[in-house]
Amino acid sequence: MDKTYVVGIDIGGQTSKIGIVDARGTVLIQSSIRTDTHTDAKLFVKDLCAALNKLILEVGGIANIRGIGIGAPNGNFYTGTIENAVNLTWGGNTAIPFAKLMSDKMGVPVALTNDANAAAVGEMTYGAARGMKNFIMITLGTGVGSGIVINGEVVYGHDGFAGELGHTTAVRNNGRQCNCGRTGCLETYASAIGLARTAREWLDSSNESSVLRNIPENITSKDVFEAAYQGDVLAKRIFEYTGKKLGESFADFVAFSAPEAIVLFGGLARSGDLLLKPIEESMNANLLHLWKNKIKIIFSQLKESDAAILGASALAWELK
Amino acid sequence: MDKTYVVGIDIGGQTSKIGIVDARGTVLIQSSIRTDTHTDAKLFVKDLCAALNKLILEVGGIANIRGIGIGAPNGNFYTGTIENAVNLTWGGNTAIPFAKLMSDKMGVPVALTNDANAAAVGEMTYGAARGMKNFIMITLGTGVGSGIVINGEVVYGHDGFAGELGHTTAVRNNGRQCNCGRTGCLETYASAIGLARTAREWLDSSNESSVLRNIPENITSKDVFEAAYQGDVLAKRIFEYTGKKLGESFADFVAFSAPEAIVLFGGLARSGDLLLKPIEESMNANLLHLWKNKIKIIFSQLKESDAAILGASALAWELK
Numbered sequence: 126m127d128k129t130y131v132v133g134i135d136i137g138g139q140t141s142k143i144g145i146v147d148a149r150g151t152v153l154i155q156s157s158i159r160t161d162t163h164t165d166a167k168l169f170v171k172d173l174c175a176a177l178n179k180l181i182l183e184v185g186g187i188a189n190i191r192g193i194g195i196g197a198p199n200g201n202f203y204t205g206t207i208e209n210a211v212n213l214t215w216g217g218n219t220a221i222p223f224a225k226l227m228s229d230k231m232g233v234p235v236a237l238t239n240d241a242n243a244a245a246v247g248e249m250t251y252g253a254a255r256g257m258k259n260f261i262m263i264t265l266g267t268g269v270g271s272g273i274v275i276n277g278e279v280v281y282g283h284d285g286f287a288g289e290l291g292h293t294t295a296v297r298n299n300g301r302q303c304n305c306g307r308t309g310c311l312e313t314y315a316s317a318i319g320l321a322r323t324a325r326e327w328l329d330s331s332n333e334s335s336v337l338r339n340i341p342e343n344i345t346s347k348d349v350f351e352a353a354y355q356g357d358v359l360a361k362r363i364f365e366y367t368g369k370k371l372g373e374s375f376a377d378f379v380a381f382s383a384p385e386a387i388v389l390f391g392g393l394a395r396s397g398d399l400l401l402k403p404i405e406e407s408m409n410a411n412l413l414h415l416w417k418n419k420i421k422i423i424f425s426q427l428k429e430s431d432a433a434i435l436g437a438s439a440l441a442w443e444l445k
Numbered sequence: 446m447d448k449t450y451v452v453g454i455d456i457g458g459q460t461s462k463i464g465i466v467d468a469r470g471t472v473l474i475q476s477s478i479r480t481d482t483h484t485d486a487k488l489f490v491k492d493l494c495a496a497l498n499k500l501i502l503e504v505g506g507i508a509n510i511r512g513i514g515i516g517a518p519n520g521n522f523y524t525g526t527i528e529n530a531v532n533l534t535w536g537g538n539t540a541i542p543f544a545k546l547m548s549d550k551m552g553v554p555v556a557l558t559n560d561a562n563a564a565a566v567g568e569m570t571y572g573a574a575r576g577m578k579n580f581i582m583i584t585l586g587t588g589v590g591s592g593i594v595i596n597g598e599v600v601y602g603h604d605g606f607a608g609e610l611g612h613t614t615a616v617r618n619n620g621r622q623c624n625c626g627r628t629g630c631l632e633t634y635a636s637a638i639g640l641a642r643t644a645r646e647w648l649d650s651s652n653e654s655s656v657l658r659n660i661p662e663n664i665t666s667k668d669v670f671e672a673a674y675q676g677d678v679l680a681k682r683i684f685e686y687t688g689k690k691l692g693e694s695f696a697d698f699v700a701f702s703a704p705e706a707i708v709l710f711g712g713l714a715r716s717g718d719l720l721l722k723p724i725e726e727s728m729n730a731n732l733l734h735l736w737k738n739k740i741k742i743i744f745s746q747l748k749e750s751d752a753a754i755l756g757a758s759a760l761a762w763e764l765k
Contacts, residue, residue, distance in 0.1 A: 209735075259603040273701065275600055282595070282703025283579040284739075292733050293697040297617060305733055377613040381593065381701050383602025413612050413625055415529075419604075 133438025368403025453758025688723025
């Protein structure tokens, strides 16, 4: 029998999603388990495989499964390990041979990479980057992740950890402190959390009126979006600033790999033109002449609820 | 008969060098013609081929030549054209089908790219990057050029013009004006001309004593090197500043492609530790933890007088 399906697994800090996907990118069936109730990687793998086996039975058994793709924080494609993933309760300061643990238990090949690289493969296989050989995926979530595709292949680099564009420098002097230990990282300005941080800083440092002042507790990027959408001037300026920072960085990324497009994914990417316009404006203002108005900025075409599973699953089609 | 040799041609603004190279990277014979005495590309090609044919006769004729590799400003690998090369007297605002003009005249395959990409291929074929699959070549000459190698292949990008790292932003606000029209480009700080510019600015803006004040005319990077080498404090600080700017940018480049090494080439690279120490220090201070003290900064191992020919010639070995 043909092996017609692949499995996509997205390991998140709180929840891990599992799905079975066909060649057209349809998630046939999915479920999830808690990630953070485990402190031991092997026990987590055991529970994950139990949940997965239930799904596999419903599509006719393991004989139908070509392979498993996994997107995980600090996932290393070359070694199949999850390394020093401090955001995972069972991650710790070690390298967990996650792909091997899974393939030993399931008896099918397993590929593993980080979530942003998985998203790039997903977009190339099922989404907005279909047919593209050179593009950069930027995920705008609580952090800023990236997956770089050159000549149709994800760039993993010498050690498997290439593509950390959220940790390139957006502000060189007196930049914001980043969780990674550096300062001025793009992520501290352009993630959902970075945008909310801009809002709080600007509200604190001026008396400008804004509906954002009515929000009692911690302002979120969603609050800023809604305010901007309703025409709040300060909120709109926060989006302009965030887009400007992204566009400036994008110009440097283009100078590196001359992509056909930059694909945006994640919560902030749902802001549409509020973010897109300032990105395009500042990117083009900073590009070399030869690239001005030639680099497309596009949005992911994967359904958000399926995207993490789809991205991870796409890795499995490439398994030899 | 085996086709045992390749031709390397380096097109420079003033002079173009031609050489015949064997598989070990020995330049068997070389010559050069003036580039800037021509205003017509076809006539230049005619003279270039005449000079090349003389060399080819001396190694037994065209039957011994496998192919021709050309490094040229604004050379596009995909199309074989030299595009908008304003520094070439016969370049102008057009795309010259240089590879085709050459292959039509010579009857052997021709590959063409820009000089920094050619240098990267040369280093990978004959030099310091032999055996490396992931590295970045940085040429520190009158400008800052770059050739990026990922998975053993030069990155050309969607349009053939990837790898313009000299035109990434080193200084975001109030950066120096660059010839490219942008401001703050790495090239304006870290090229030989950029370093001399730092010297002039710093001499003008302070009264600090320095042997550089004794130089009657335009200060060059060589003057600054000699002063620093002799212990001049200001000159040493100029090298520290230049290295700091390079190291900061290198940290961003590493976040992109996670190379095994960054290879330095060109006039400024001869400054040795004066430049290397501050580069390493600032790169490591700016890298994510996972890369700290793991990325090698090394110098080109190609003999400077042969390097341009060798780099271009290496392209020809890859011709199918």
